[in-house]
Amino acid sequence: xxxxxxxxxxxxxxxxxxxxxxxxxxxxxxxxxxxxxxxxxxxxxxxxxxxxxxxxxxxxxxxxxxxxxxxxxxxxxxxxxxxxxxxxxxxxxxxxxxxxxxxxxxxxxxxxxxxxxxxxxxxxxxxxxxxxxxxxxxxxxxxxxxxxxxxxxxxxxxxxxxxxxxxxxxxxxxxxxxxxxxxxxxxxxxxxxxxxxxxxxxxxxxxxxxxxxxxxxxxxxxxxxxxxxxxxxxxxxxxxxxxxxxxxxxxxxxxxx
Amino acid sequence: xxxxxxxxxxxxxxxxxxxxxxxxxxxxxxxxxxxxxxxxxxxxxxxxxxxxxxxxxxxxxxxxxxxxxxxxxxxxxxxxxxxxxxxxxxxxxxxxxxxxxxxxxxxxxxxxxxxxxxxxxxxxxxxxxxxxxxxxxxxxxxxxxxxxxxxxxxxxxxxxxxxxxxxxxxxxxxxxxxxxxxxxxxxxxxxxxxxxxxxxxxxxxxxxxxxxxxxxxxxxxxxxxxxxxxxxxxxxxxxxxxxxxxxxxxxxxxxxx
Numbered sequence: 001x002x003x004x005x006x007x008x009x010x011x012x013x014x015x016x017x018x019x020x021x022x023x024x025x026x027x028x029x030x031x032x033x034x035x036x037x038x039x040x041x042x043x044x045x046x047x048x049x050x051x052x053x054x055x056x057x058x059x060x061x062x063x064x065x066x067x068x069x070x071x072x073x074x075x076x077x078x079x080x081x082x083x084x085x086x087x088x089x090x091x092x093x094x095x096x097x098x099x100x101x102x103x104x105x106x107x108x109x110x111x112x113x114x115x116x117x118x119x120x121x122x123x124x125x126x127x128x129x130x131x132x133x134x135x136x137x138x139x140x141x142x143x144x145x146x147x148x149x150x151x152x153x154x155x156x157x158x159x160x161x162x163x164x165x166x167x168x169x170x171x172x173x174x175x176x177x178x179x180x181x182x183x184x185x186x187x188x189x190x191x192x193x194x195x196x197x198x199x200x201x202x203x204x205x206x207x208x209x210x211x212x213x214x215x216x217x218x219x220x221x222x223x224x225x226x227x228x229x230x231x232x233x234x235x236x237x238x239x240x241x242x243x244x245x246x247x248x249x250x251x252x253x254x255x256x257x
Numbered sequence: 258x259x260x261x262x263x264x265x266x267x268x269x270x271x272x273x274x275x276x277x278x279x280x281x282x283x284x285x286x287x288x289x290x291x292x293x294x295x296x297x298x299x300x301x302x303x304x305x306x307x308x309x310x311x312x313x314x315x316x317x318x319x320x321x322x323x324x325x326x327x328x329x330x331x332x333x334x335x336x337x338x339x340x341x342x343x344x345x346x347x348x349x350x351x352x353x354x355x356x357x358x359x360x361x362x363x364x365x366x367x368x369x370x371x372x373x374x375x376x377x378x379x380x381x382x383x384x385x386x387x388x389x390x391x392x393x394x395x396x397x398x399x400x401x402x403x404x405x406x407x408x409x410x411x412x413x414x415x416x417x418x419x420x421x422x423x424x425x426x427x428x429x430x431x432x433x434x435x436x437x438x439x440x441x442x443x444x445x446x447x448x449x450x451x452x453x454x455x456x457x458x459x460x461x462x463x464x465x466x467x468x469x470x471x472x473x474x475x476x477x478x479x480x481x482x483x484x485x486x487x488x489x490x491x492x493x494x495x496x497x498x499x500x501x502x503x504x505x506x507x508x509x510x511x512x513x514x
Contacts, residue, residue, distance in 0.1 A: 044445045091481055110453055114470045123452045149452075153445065156310040160315060160443040161450075163485050168436035169457045170472030171503045177466035177510070179425035186417040188410065193418075193425045194462055195380045195406075196367055200426045201458035205451050209434035214369045215427030224325060224348055228420050238506045245502050246428045247494045253434070 001142075004056060005076055007065035008032035008041045010113040011088055015065070018121055020045050022145050029057045053077050060084060061138075064097075064105070073215050074097040075104075084135065090162030093163060094129050094221055105130035105139050108158055109147075125149040127158050185235065210253075217250035243254040258282050261313060263331055264322035265289035265298045267370040268345055272322070272403075275378055277302050279402050286314045310334050318395075320345060320364070321354075324350075329353040332361075341392065347419030350412040351386050362387035362396050365415055366404075371424055382406040384415050435496060444494065467510075474507035 001024060005016045008030055020027045030049040032038035042049035048057070056062075056079045064074050064087045071087045074080070075097045077108035084103040086098070090110075097104035110125040121150065126143040129152065130136035136152065143150040176197055201214055203212045216224040232240040258281060262273045265287055270416040277284045287306040289295035300307035305314070313319075313336045321331050321344045328344045331337070332354045344353070347367075354361035367382040383400040386409065387393035393409065400407040410418065433454055437447035460469045473481040484506055489497040 026396060061311075068478070091484065110449065111456060113469065125449050125452065147447075151449065157349075157443055157445055159484075159488070160439050161445060163488060164436035164439040164450055164502075165453055166472055166485065167432045167439070169453050170470070170507070171432050171472065172454070172457055173461075173466055173469050173471075174474075174507050174510070175424045175428045175432070176461055177470065178506075179421035180466055182417055182421040182424070186414055188414055188418060190465070192382050192408065193421055195382065196369075196422055196426050197429070197461050198458045199368060200429055201455045204430075204433055204454050208447070209430055209437055212430050213427070213434065214430075215423055217427065217431075221325070225346065227416075228423065231416070231420060238502075238509060242502055242506055243423075245495075245499055249435075249499055250427070250431050251287060252495060253431070 002028045002057075002059040003061045003063060004029045004031065004059040004106035005041070005063045005065060006031045006053065006056075007063070008034065008037035010064060010115050011109070012065040013041055013044075013061070014113040014117070014119050015063070015088070015109065016041065018119070018146055019142070020047075022142075024113045025068070025142070025145075028059060031056055044103060053079060056080070061086065063088060068092050076100050081187065083172055084138075086130075090165065091159050093159075094131070095155070103131055103135050105135050106155070106158065107143065108162075110161060110165060121146045122148055125151060127151045127153050127161060129154060129158065178242075185190055213250065213254065215250070218254055220251055258318060259285045259314075259316040260318045260320060261286045261288065261316040262298070262320045262322060263288045263310065263313075264320070265291065265294035266322060266365070267372050268373045269320070269322040270298055270301075271370040271374070271376050272320070272345070272366065273298065273302055275376070275403055276399070277304075279399075282399070282402075285316055290312055301459050310336060313337070317341060318343065325349050333357050341395075343387075343396065347422065348416050349418075351388070352412070355388070360388055360392050362392050363412070363415065364396055364400065365419075367418060367422060378403045379405055382408060384408045384418060386411060386415065435499075470507065470511065472507070474504040475511055477508055 004013050016027050019025050027045045027047050030038050030042045031053055038049040062083055062085045064071055068089050071092055075085055082101050086099055086105040086107045088107050090108050094106050106129040108127040124147050126147045127191050128139040128143050130139055179193050183190045229240050262269050273284050281387050284302045284304050287295050287299045288310055292308045293308040319340055319342045322327055325346050328349050332342055339358050342354055343364045344365055351363050363386040365384040381404050383404045385396040385400050387396055402481040431480050436450050440447045486497050489500055
């Protein structure tokens with residue numbers, strides 16, 4: 001199966017390298033507006049590259065791994081007419097691919113990527129969706145060679161999976177950032193908090209988050225909550241309100257149960 | 258070293274079992290207002306128990322592992338006069354122990370405990386503080402037999418460590434709860450998010466949280482942010498505001514950098 005990658009960002013780097021190593025699959029070209037990125041990735045994949053989509057080669061499958069708001073435009077390009085195209089976005093509806101072709105799909109990896117990180121794809125959930133059964137089967141086959149966890153969900157469900165990933169990854173990462181900022185502002189090593197962060201994630205693997213909840217808000221310990229808020233007010237602009245908001249949400253959650 | 262545990266909650270269960278297994282240390286008694294808990298823990302430790310602090314035995318060290326607001330009262334009990342007492346709280350000042358004795362300290366484990374979980378203490382940071390060098394040395398020795406990570410920080414620093422733990426554990430756990438609620442509300446297995454949660458924590462171990470930040474708020478991708486908020490508004494009361502607040506904090510953080 002000959003594949004072209006359009007886009008050479010973090011996800012394209014990770015995913016294309018993985019696919020190129022699979023038997024029966026070959027990345028034949030990388031297209032990116034950034035010549036540096038296109039060349040860098042094509043060197044790794046040992047394939048051709050171009051900065052111009054007009055140069056796109058004939059292939060069995062086209063990965064559109066570009067920014068969300070550029071997907072529709074790329075998919076509508078004349079050179080991709082009647083081709084098998086898939087995008088890799090968590091939140092963009094599959095229908096944006098439908099104007100130019102009848103064979104299309106989505107190939108969404110539930111993980112955040114960095115350009116050069118070593119990735120163990122085995123455990124990464126791959127969520128696929130397609131225009132028809134034949135395309136779906138092809139995407140499932142490819143996904144199954146990459147990961148043990150392959151799911152077929154529609155665009156609305158994928159949107160909510162992406163939203164939940166924002167809470168579970170982007171937002172938790174920011175809270176850990178705040179935790180480490182509070183520590184370094186008090187001349188305490190930010191690493192002191194790492195074992196707790198790792199343990200928090202480990203617990204989720206065996207118990208539901210609801211059952212793992214502890215802390216002042218869970219106990220409705222208003223004295224400690226107020227001391228925390230007073231301290232945050234004395235040092236930070238946004239964090240006192242953030243603390244209140246999340247604490248209130250916790251109090252509200254466990255009051256109802 | 259003969260030790261009495263006052264309190265038989267989650268922390269007392271975990272810590273007392275660990276200490277009782279150390280050579281040269283023996284828990285001789287558990288005191289708790291709850292007879293069930295006192296008996297349960299004393300059975301495990303193979304020691305005496307009482308529900309009345311008037312029965313407390315003579316010992317070299319007394320652990321006060323009770324609720325924050327009860328520590329001062331327990332420490333002031335006539336039977337503990339001039340004894341070596343320590344509390345285990347993250348946020349209570351060491352000075353609450355000073356009225357009844359000159360030998361006192363704090364022994365705070367930066368981890369959340371469950372009564373019967375198997376705990377690997379090796380990596381858990383232990384933060385100690387004491388009234389004087391001799392008491393500090395004793396607590397450091399004990400802490401060093403429990404964990405590789407022993408720190409001496411004062412009460413103000415320990416307060417901020419506890420506050421940072423609220424962000425890094427309690428709050429992140431709640432966000433994961435929300436993520437899993439969004440999934441189950443859409444008939445998607447909540448387990449789909451677990452690999453991402455584990456990866457988020459793993460990344461923190463090698464990179465600073467600031468460098469790991471990704472997502473719509475980091476990219477200032479207002480279109481996706483607004484679609485997320487509209488969706489949350491259609492389903493939930495508190496979560497749209499929570500989403501906005503954390504996103505604004507992320508936008509604010511990376512605008513300044």
